[in-house]
Amino acid sequence: MVLDFLLPSPPKSWSADKTSAFHAGITAPTKASIQPVGRHFLAHARRYIHSRTFSEDEK
């Protein structure tokens, strides 16, 4: 995905020595079933079974 815009400049309150700041959490996710079909689901199942992250999985 290529985002075709310039990022806004940081607000005054921003200090560069912090790597990130959380102002609010995301809305609690809802539980739902994903369908156990297709290549991408199989990759998901493999990551789950081997408790791997995406980056570990790519290796």
Next chain:
Amino acid sequence: METVVIGINFGSTNSSIAVLAPNGHFNVIANADGERMIPSAVGFQGDEEFCGTQALQQAVRNPKNTLEGFRKLIGKKFEEVKVPSDATHPDMVSKDGLPAYKVSFKDQEHIFTVPEVVTKQLKHILEEAETYLGSKVTGAVLAVPTYFTEHQREVLTSSATAAGINVLQIIQEPVAAALAYNFGQNPTKGDAQDKTALILDMGASSFDVTVLSVRSGIYTILETAHDESLGGSSFDDELVKFIAAEFKKKTKLDVTGNKKALLKIKTSAEITKKNLSRTPGAPCSVESVAEGMDFHATINRLRFELMSNKLFAKCNELIEHILEKADLTAGAIDEILLVGGATRMPKFQSKLRDIFPETPMRLDQESDEAIAVGCAAQASLIAGFEKEDIVASTKENITVTPHTVKPIGVVGSKGEFITIVPNHTPLPVKRVFEFGQAEQGQQEVYFALYEGEQDALPEKKEKVEK
């Protein structure tokens, strides 16, 4: 042993089988007569037992010994099923609490339970596949409607096993159709293929509507609805009423209470209805409707569409209802996938334009073959896996996952929200995106991630990462 896997669509009216061909396409298997649809019907006559086309061919002559519509009864108790018992339907009895058919066969009365009949049909399907392929089938994926319960799936699995089928997996019909259409299955770094489809499946006995989202190739069903009064068969009934009235005008014979005559008319009406999808006018002939009198006429499409107006309108109402339930506007639907033989009716398709003026409508699969093709695609994907691994991967601990409720994204210089991770995305998720540099040699960037497209963006909701 070489693995040969197939996809089976065991519909309540028609079944079909698909396989992966050497050219990488999925083929729907045709029988010796070139037919790709196998009627889901079992019949008995004299000393013979028939399945599929042969069973259907003798249905009008021998309705008491022709079994149809049994898929609907899978996993049900006798008291739960309401089946008509008259001159045109086989008798049903309870056997160990299960619905069972009483038929006469080999000069005797025989009782076959629903699971036994299902086994007969599936065995026939397996034989057709093996004849076509010239080899043993080592595994199959089957599809069931979204409203099938866990118990119904189990009963189907054991009936299939009894038929000699190694069931690799049972998947949901609309999901199989989405696979057949390759819906959102090729995400790339630049395009995660986050889309939402409306899957419309009109078979003979019901209209099933599903809203399905795909996020990085993974499917989630957002909403389902179905209406058994809106199958292709209801459209046949409109034609039957019309033909009976015309017949009465011409012959003064009233056949409204004559079940056998109505069954004959219905068989011809269905053929006329199918032809009307291709041509603006189609003949309808019924031999010896009653008292030796025939019926012959040409019915035009417009006439048919007028008599079915209410049904078409109800289809759209069901679609509007599901959008409302899913809290989606028509514009949120990226594609419409058509499944089931009856979605070929031109009026059905043109009516959809009232709700979705421009949404792409996918017709590239033969609508009544999509489910078998999707099952075959899944079967070939998992063909090499151990059965236990397939079972393990479909357990809840893996399939039930948290999903985002609101989209997460960044805000552009004009204050516009740009979605990075949309709502309904299964977690964990990884998204890769690129953005332009503001200055040459820039070393650091600042960006704020926001949640929720609709909300104004309060300062507090900011989450900053470097």
